[in-house]
Amino acid sequence: MKAGLSLIIAAVFIAAPFLTGGYELQVLMVALLYVTLTTGLNLVSGYAGQFSFAQGAFYGIGGYTTAIMGRDLGTGFWINLPAGIVVTGLFGLLLGIPALRLKGHFLAIVTIAFQTIVYLGLIQWSGFTGGQNGILVPPIGEVSLFGATLVDITGLTAHYWLTLVFAVVAVWIAWRLVHSRLGREWVAVKDDETLAGAVGLDTTRAKLTAFVASAAFAGAAGVLNAHVMRGVTPDDFTIWISCTIVAMMVVGGRGTFLGPIIGAILLTILPELTGSFAQYKLFLFGVLLVVIIIALPEGLVGRWRKIREARA
Amino acid sequence: MSALLEVTGVTKRFAGVTAVDTVDLSVGQGEIVGLIGPNGSGKSTMVNLVTGDLMADEGTIRFRGEDITAVPAWKRARLGMARSFQMIRLFRSLTVSDNLLLAKHAGMETTLGDSLLGRAAAREEEERLRVRARELLAWFELDAFADRPVGALSIGQQRMVELARGVIADPTLFVLDEPAAGLSPPNVDRLIVLIRRMRDEFGMAILLVEHDMRVVRDLCERLVVLDSGLKLAEGAPEAVTSDPRVVEAYIGTGWKRHARG
Numbered sequence A: 001m002k003a004g005l006s007l008i009i010a011a012v013f014i015a016a017p018f019l020t021g022g023y024e025l026q027v028l029m030v031a032l033l034y035v036t037l038t039t040g041l042n043l044v045s046g047y048a049g050q051f052s053f054a055q056g057a058f059y060g061i062g063g064y065t066t067a068i069m070g071r072d073l074g075t076g077f078w079i080n081l082p083a084g085i086v087v088t089g090l091f092g093l094l095l096g097i098p099a100l101r102l103k104g105h106f107l108a109i110v111t112i113a114f115q116t117i118v119y120l121g122l123i124q125w126s127g128f129t130g131g132q133n134g135i136l137v138p139p140i141g142e143v144s145l146f147g148a149t150l151v152d153i154t155g156l157t158a159h160y161w162l163t164l165v166f167a168v169v170a171v172w173i174a175w176r177l178v179h180s181r182l183g184r185e186w187v188a189v190k191d192d193e194t195l196a197g198a199v200g201l202d203t204t205r206a207k208l209t210a211f212v213a214s215a216a217f218a219g220a221a222g223v224l225n226a227h228v229m230r231g232v233t234p235d236d237f238t239i240w241i242s243c244t245i246v247a248m249m250v251v252g253g254r255g256t257f258l259g260p261i262i263g264a265i266l267l268t269i270l271p272e273l274t275g276s277f278a279q280y281k282l283f284l285f286g287v288l289l290v291v292i293i294i295a296l297p298e299g300l301v302g303r304w305r306k307i308r309e310a311r312a
Numbered sequence B: 001m002s003a004l005l006e007v008t009g010v011t012k013r014f015a016g017v018t019a020v021d022t023v024d025l026s027v028g029q030g031e032i033v034g035l036i037g038p039n040g041s042g043k044s045t046m047v048n049l050v051t052g053d054l055m056a057d058e059g060t061i062r063f064r065g066e067d068i069t070a071v072p073a074w075k076r077a078r079l080g081m082a083r084s085f086q087m088i089r090l091f092r093s094l095t096v097s098d099n100l101l102l103a104k105h106a107g108m109e110t111t112l113g114d115s116l117l118g119r120a121a122a123r124e125e126e127e128r129l130r131v132r133a134r135e136l137l138a139w140f141e142l143d144a145f146a147d148r149p150v151g152a153l154s155i156g157q158q159r160m161v162e163l164a165r166g167v168i169a170d171p172t173l174f175v176l177d178e179p180a181a182g183l184s185p186p187n188v189d190r191l192i193v194l195i196r197r198m199r200d201e202f203g204m205a206i207l208l209v210e211h212d213m214r215v216v217r218d219l220c221e222r223l224v225v226l227d228s229g230l231k232l233a234e235g236a237p238e239a240v241t242s243d244p245r246v247v248e249a250y251i252g253t254g255w256k257r258h259a260r261g
């Protein structure tokens, strides 16, 4: 059943560009960006158990890295991408430091503060960031090797395919991380940090790597998003984006692998289906989040897994 | 020759209470030492000071000849210390076998990088460890549960997982905080046999906190008695348990209850 669901999701996303080139494809592309963002957040919050409401800030840091490098250095997407990942990874490390001492709500508050500082920084430091107006970013354009043009990533469909590749690679890397020794240490830290220390695990390393990995995912999505959307503004990276990503993860099931992916897709597509209700999107997410936390704290996929375990 | 563990003049204060007061304690290589005393006398605090879950206010702690007074718990574990907890602690969302594996992460030969890159050497080492975990679990009669989540086990079985988790790390000192708590009498018998075998077959020293006098008498070569954070007596089990001061300390504090086991 889990494999079946994964196949259906994959089939829809692969078939979509052949069926539509318009708004629907745009929505699916946004869903894919959120898949990368939410899968990344799930590493630190779902597996390592460290609250973070800063994924939107890392998304923005990735976006502004490519925007500023393009503007000031004239570099393109393929150089800015690794740079954006490294820069957000470093900011992730920075946010990880308070997590070494703080837990639960206190840590959550620090991540909210971080998110807010980044947002205000993007507005206030206008000489560097373009202030409220942001920075224009060109499409990715032609990809050439030894003078021969391989592909031209300018239109929506081409950007969509690249976004799909990003999401697939992100999910694959997350799978590898979660099923590595490091992933097991993350879960150990989430379950019982004192015990993790007592059996000789370096909990500092476990937490910091989770923060860095999680931020790096957002950084990659941010670089891509800046080119896809042709620009960045501070309002693309508010606390609401962070809350949306948290909601996607929680609704799908934090600490499950498939949950946040499904949550990202559902919460991107659902508001679109409700038509004129879309403007109440955040309100709907809020209500949904409260309902899920009370009635289904383990999320959709988490609940499903419990039911199956109970049957076994 | 110096002892494996040497605690000298160690003190720990909590707001208003001196939980451990200038206590000396030593454990030799392969020795089983019992730490007893009435409720609230400072035994668990002493355990936490030894393992590094608490830091001493005064005094020094040496382990394998090294001063570890300021060394954090995770590094003490890497030096060869394992522990169990008075309230069972396990990684609840993981399987029994993963719980054991985590206790061996720090001692693995291949690096985290090898594991992340999926190198064959790392996979093979993990496979070897899983086999080792299964052998150990068989030893504790838990091999049928290797792939079950720890929450699916009974309290008695969870206690055994705690022991197996300690043993897999090949410690030179295993600190046990009331391993018999909550066990049925037949399981206490098994526990006694297992702890003795742990020492005899793996050569580890054991510092044993225990209320159950039968366990203490059967296993310990030496006893240290705490009362209100102070060391009250020390010596051979028979001598210590018949020491009038020790009997006095226990009167009205449940000695009889514990002695019945």
Ligand SMILES: Nc1ncnc2c1ncn2[C@@H]1O[C@H](COP(=O)(O)OP(=O)(O)OP(=O)(O)O)[C@@H](O)[C@H]1O
Binding pocket: B014, B015, B017, B018, B019, B037, B038, B039, B040, B041, B042, B043, B044, B045, B046, B086
């Ligand atoms: N974290 C703490 N904060 C404050 N006081 C503490 C703390 N831990 C222990 N104490 C106090 O220190 C004293 C010794 O407690 P400890 O748990 O070491 O006793 P114990 O001998 O292990 O008792 P038991 O047989 O009940 O396990 C008690 O008075 C206890 O209330």
Ligand SMILES: [Mg+2]
Binding pocket: B043, B044, B045, B086
């Ligand atoms: Mg105790």
